[in-house]
Amino acid sequence: xxxxxxxxxxxxxxxxxxxxxxxxxxxxxxxxxxxxxxxxxxxxxxxxxxxxxxxxxxxxxxxxxxxxxxxxxxxxxxxxxxxxxxxxxxxxxxxxxxxxxxxxxxxxxxxxxxxxxxxxxxxxxxxxxxxxxxxxxxxxxxxxxxxxxxxxxxxxxxxxxxxxxxxxxxxxxxxxxxxxxxxxxxxxxxxxxxxxxxxxxxxxxxxxxxxxxxxxxxxxxxxxxxxxxx
Amino acid sequence: xxxxxxxxxxxxxxxxxxxxxxxxxxxxxxxxxxxxxxxxxxxxxxxxxxxxxxxxxxxxxxxxxxxxxxxxxxxxxxxxxxxxxxxxxxxxxxxxxxxxxxxxxxxxxxxxxxxxxxxxxxxxxxxxxxxxxxxxxxxxxxxxxxxxxxxxxxxxxxxxxxxxxxxxxxxxxxxxxxxxxxxxxxxxxxxxxxxxxxxxxxxxxxxxxxxxxxxxxxxxxx
Numbered sequence: 001x002x003x004x005x006x007x008x009x010x011x012x013x014x015x016x017x018x019x020x021x022x023x024x025x026x027x028x029x030x031x032x033x034x035x036x037x038x039x040x041x042x043x044x045x046x047x048x049x050x051x052x053x054x055x056x057x058x059x060x061x062x063x064x065x066x067x068x069x070x071x072x073x074x075x076x077x078x079x080x081x082x083x084x085x086x087x088x089x090x091x092x093x094x095x096x097x098x099x100x101x102x103x104x105x106x107x108x109x110x111x112x113x114x115x116x117x118x119x120x121x122x123x124x125x126x127x128x129x130x131x132x133x134x135x136x137x138x139x140x141x142x143x144x145x146x147x148x149x150x151x152x153x154x155x156x157x158x159x160x161x162x163x164x165x166x167x168x169x170x171x172x173x174x175x176x177x178x179x180x181x182x183x184x185x186x187x188x189x190x191x192x193x194x195x196x197x198x199x200x201x202x203x204x205x206x207x208x209x210x211x212x213x214x215x216x217x218x219x220x221x222x223x224x225x226x227x228x229x230x
Numbered sequence: 231x232x233x234x235x236x237x238x239x240x241x242x243x244x245x246x247x248x249x250x251x252x253x254x255x256x257x258x259x260x261x262x263x264x265x266x267x268x269x270x271x272x273x274x275x276x277x278x279x280x281x282x283x284x285x286x287x288x289x290x291x292x293x294x295x296x297x298x299x300x301x302x303x304x305x306x307x308x309x310x311x312x313x314x315x316x317x318x319x320x321x322x323x324x325x326x327x328x329x330x331x332x333x334x335x336x337x338x339x340x341x342x343x344x345x346x347x348x349x350x351x352x353x354x355x356x357x358x359x360x361x362x363x364x365x366x367x368x369x370x371x372x373x374x375x376x377x378x379x380x381x382x383x384x385x386x387x388x389x390x391x392x393x394x395x396x397x398x399x400x401x402x403x404x405x406x407x408x409x410x411x412x413x414x415x416x417x418x419x420x421x422x423x424x425x426x427x428x429x430x431x432x433x434x435x436x437x438x439x440x441x442x443x444x445x446x447x448x449x450x451x452x
Contacts, residue, residue: 027280027320028306030299053320054360057306061298087359088306096358105358108279109324109366116321129328129369132399134352135361168300180301180317181280181309187319215319230299 001206004174006224012197013039015223016162019047019079023115023163023189028088029056029068031182033164033199035227037069046077051115051160053108053185055081055089076100082140082158084108106130106140110155112188114140118157119191126152163193165216166227170200171207174221175214183215190216199227231427236379236408239425242267243406243450244336244377253277255327255367257337258305260377264336276312277332279304279363281323284315304362324363328370335371337364338378341392344439346402346414348376349394361397368398380407386438388412388419409433411450412441423450 013036016022026032032052056068070089072078080102086092095101106114113125124142131151135141142154165186168179176198178186190196198221231239241263248254248268253275256262265274276285280302288308289296295310303309311317318326326332341349348368351361368374381387388405405412410433411423419441424433426449433441 027304028302030280030302054362061302061306061308083360085360085362087357093358103358105360107361107365108320108363109328109370112320112324127328129365129398131369132347132396133365134395135365178317180297180311181278181282182300183317183319184281185320188321 001173001218003172004218004221004224006203006226009035009039009199009225009227012036012223012225013043015195016040016045018045020162021049021051021160023160023193024050024052024069025163025165025184025186025189026056026068027053027181027184029060031178031184031186032056032068032166033197033225033227034068034166036164036197036199036225037071041071041075041077046079048072048078049080049082050078051082051158053111054083054085055092057088058090080104082106082111084111104138104140106135106138106155110135111158112185114155114158115185115188115192118159119188122157124157125155127155128152158192160193161195163189163196165190165196165198165221167198167200167216169202169204169209170198170224171204171209171218173206174198174218174224175206175209176200176216176221177209177213178215187215190220195223196221197223197225199225201227201229231408237263239408240377240379240406243411244375245269247334247375247404248272248274251275252333253331255279255332255335255371257335257364259338261336261338277326278309279323280309281318281320282309282311282315283318283326284312286310286312286315324366327363327366330370330372332367332371334373334375335367336375336377337367339376339387341387341389341394342376342402342405343389343392344414344418344441345391346400347392348374348397348402349392351397352395354395364397368401373403374401375404375406376402377406380409380436386436388437388439390439409436418442420444421447423448425450
């Protein structure tokens with residue numbers, strides 16, 4: 001196995017072009033690559049499509065301003081969002097009303113599974129969740145199927161140009177370990193993008209994460225960024 | 231009933247739905263009060279959308295397990311894992327939900343109707359916070375229990391047919407309010423318990439759906 005290049009958050013942000021489709025792990029920015037996101041916000045690049053559970057928070061746990069990808073929304077750098085919940089980021093609603101942002105909301109389990117499908121070579125997901133709701137009209141819903149008398153929605157796999165992972169420990173091969181609830185969408189997103197960048201709080205020598213406890217395998221990770229320790 | 235007592239009263243009644251060892255998902259707000267009222271000997275395995283099986287109580291900033299950057303709940307506040315609990319990723323988490331491994335979910339409603347349809351995620355043109363994990367929970371949990379104040383500013387929330395976009399169709403099993411308990415059946419709503427502070431006519435006046443009163447309708451206080 002080979003060591004993965006360790007780059008700065010600024011170098012990571014520089015790799016991401018205008019208009020890219022970006023998956024951001026994290027749930028209310030817990031488990032989000034916040035250092036890379038900060039540099040992306042500073043870069044001024046825009047036209048991004050963001051795929052994430054939510055658009056993070058206007059205020060962080062200790063009163064930080066624009067915690068996580070909420071910053072990209074605030075800067076009007078995003079043109080489309082695929083998410084499950086955007087209520088903690090009031091600016092999303094404002095920009096939708098102004099007509100500058102498109103938001104596709106899908107159920108949380110469907111988002112996870114569509115990303116998993118995108119990374120696992122599957123052509124779609126059949127889920128009973130969303131039947132009889134507005135999800136049927138989502139651009140990510142391809143129609144309905146009845147199997148053994150039960151109705152399911154056929155949901156499209158989701159793939160992205162970049163996935164930004166927010167990890168706790170990462171070793172030189174790119175193996176990752178998440179603390180607490182950081183794991184959330186990072187695990188599936190690591191498999192579903194052309195370029196995967198893992199930001200970590202602690203960069204470790206290989207072997208420091210027990211083989212049984214690797215949550216994201218280095219084979220899925222292209223670059224490593226050392227972020228801020230919390 | 232004093233306004234301030236209503237939520238606790240509903241949460242206390244909800245707690246009676248649970249038995250020792252149940253895996254339970256609690257929505258934000260009122261449902262999070264349910265563990266305060268559990269009967270003695272009933273311990274729950276709290277399932278949390280953020281990826282905790284066996285969530286613990288919210289730690290205070292002076293507690294050793296206070297870690298608001300790494301262990302949070304679905305509202306963004308600090309959370310913890312209970313002794314013996316664990317963390318999982320979102321795909322596994324929602325697989326457990328859809329797969330019927332969660333015994334019950336408790337959540338609020340904007341509207342709920344006589345067919346067990348639930349609307350609680352969007353008010354078109356006004357608010358579009360998103361469904362988060364609510365659709366998955368309503369469809370996947372073995373029991374879906376709506377717990378809420380019976381009316382909103384005096385207007386009924388229990389309707390013959392939901393007007394708002396649905397969270398899920400035919401998903402609600404039980405509705406628990408400060409006035410009564412309704413079971414959703416094939417034949418519509420059946421009132422199985424009533425708060426003795428109210429009469430059946432009071433409930434009728436506050437409910438915009440037809441319902442029947444069970445022959446053995448009990449007091450909510452029993």
